[in-house]
Amino acid sequence: MQRVLRWIGIILLILVTLVLLGVTVVYYIGSSKLDRTYEATGMVEDVPGDSASIAEGSRLADIYGCRSCHGDNLAGTVMIDAPPFFVVAPNLTPGAGGTADYSVIDWDRAIRFGIKRNGRAVLPVMPSKSYHKLTDGQVRDLIAFLKSMAPVDHNLPASELRPLGTVLAGAGAIDIAAAVSALPRGEDAPPVGRTEQYGRYLASITCVVCHGADLRGMEPHGPDEPAGPDLAPAGAWSLEMFVAAMREGVAPGGRKLAEAMPSKYFRHMTDDELVALHIFLKTLAEKSVD
Numbered sequence: 001m002q003r004v005l006r007w008i009g010i011i012l013l014i015l016v017t018l019v020l021l022g023v024t025v026v027y028y029i030g031s032s033k034l035d036r037t038y039e040a041t042g043m044v045e046d047v048p049g050d051s052a053s054i055a056e057g058s059r060l061a062d063i064y065g066c067r068s069c070h071g072d073n074l075a076g077t078v079m080i081d082a083p084p085f086f087v088v089a090p091n092l093t094p095g096a097g098g099t100a101d102y103s104v105i106d107w108d109r110a111i112r113f114g115i116k117r118n119g120r121a122v123l124p125v126m127p128s129k130s131y132h133k134l135t136d137g138q139v140r141d142l143i144a145f146l147k148s149m150a151p152v153d154h155n156l157p158a159s160e161l162r163p164l165g166t167v168l169a170g171a172g173a174i175d176i177a178a179a180v181s182a183l184p185r186g187e188d189a190p191p192v193g194r195t196e197q198y199g200r201y202l203a204s205i206t207c208v209v210c211h212g213a214d215l216r217g218m219e220p221h222g223p224d225e226p227a228g229p230d231l232a233p234a235g236a237w238s239l240e241m242f243v244a245a246m247r248e249g250v251a252p253g254g255r256k257l258a259e260a261m262p263s264k265y266f267r268h269m270t271d272d273e274l275v276a277l278h279i280f281l282k283t284l285a286e287k288s289v290d
Contacts (some may be wrong), residue, residue, distance in 0.1 A: 029170035043104075071094070074091075075076065112181065130204060133201065133204055202276060217229055230288075
């Protein structure tokens, strides 16, 4: 009996050793992914300073979600504090702990390419894959606004992938480079107008972040956030109902949409933008019926 127990103990020890060795190897792989650096090409190098460009940049910061994550004053906030990772939306103002020494290229690398100043990838929560579609003109206006903001002193700790997150990254469960779009910018945006094409373009930058690449729903980003619902039903609403949902956060029947729906920012979308979005979502509704 003692012999049997001894062999069981040896086998368990071997199994535990193998598991620890495997975890160590996967952790090392994850760390290597974290340390990888990236290059980007095709970045803007100058921005306008006129009031019209700054005002448009402020509007873009609203509708493209900058304030949703970084706060109304863009001074940053802790977004997720969970065992795998600690995610901070940093201070975007030129105050202490902010971006006073950011160059135009630094801004563009982070926004459209998902690459930090040290060349490493931003955490996947940053939707640079979507922002990669922003035109040079749009990103110039956005950066002009960000550089013009009044400074707010707000020092925040850096985002980090914790040990569990590093292991998950090594195992492929978390894609460290999910936000990176290091390739040159592709096709320009379609012309502004009340068209399905322009609506599809807008949705590919805004709606996909919470509702998934196909807009048919998405799991929540964090434990305290709701899932992003299927947007196809919204295409069946009347234009008036859709506009009310986007600008006032009220769905048909008077139902209040979840607080995660950034209606207070989407109310800054133009009529043409909202009509284009609705036209595009109508195509999703039609496909869901088929």
